[in-house]
Amino acid sequence: MIIFKTLISFLKDREYRGLLIASGLIVIVGTVFYHFVEGWNWLDSLYFSTITLTTIGYGDFAPQTDAGKIFTIIYIAIGVGLILTFINTVYIHFSRFNEEESNKNKEKGNQ
Numbered sequence: 001m002i003i004f005k006t007l008i009s010f011l012k013d014r015e016y017r018g019l020l021i022a023s024g025l026i027v028i029v030g031t032v033f034y035h036f037v038e039g040w041n042w043l044d045s046l047y048f049s050t051i052t053l054t055t056i057g058y059g060d061f062a063p064q065t066d067a068g069k070i071f072t073i074i075y076i077a078i079g080v081g082l083i084l085t086f087i088n089t090v091y092i093h094f095s096r097f098n099e100e101e102s103n104k105n106k107e108k109g110n111q
Contacts, residue, residue: 023086053083
């Protein structure tokens with residue numbers, strides 16, 4: 001339940017919402033690019049975009065075209081920082097929200 005409340009509060013904040021939209025767009029751009037340029041299906045393209053931007057990089061997919069390789073270099077340079085900022089921001093927001101909820105529960109217990 002606390003995760004749901006955290007996500008709702010996260011989406012209500014304009015700054016966080018902008019970061020979420022930017023992160024989503026970078027994944028969508030990569031997915032569309034790899035689908036059309038590399039000829040991968042949609043799921044494989046989304047999978048590659050996600051594992052690339054989260055720096056997991058299993059190595060089971062790799063761009064084969066020159067355009068795909070050049071795009072990937074730029075995509076990583078721009079996308080990794082954005083995605084890691086998003087993940088860090090969600091973590092910080094969740095921690096603060098969790099702490100606030102804990103403090104509210106303590107105050108209720110003391111009354």
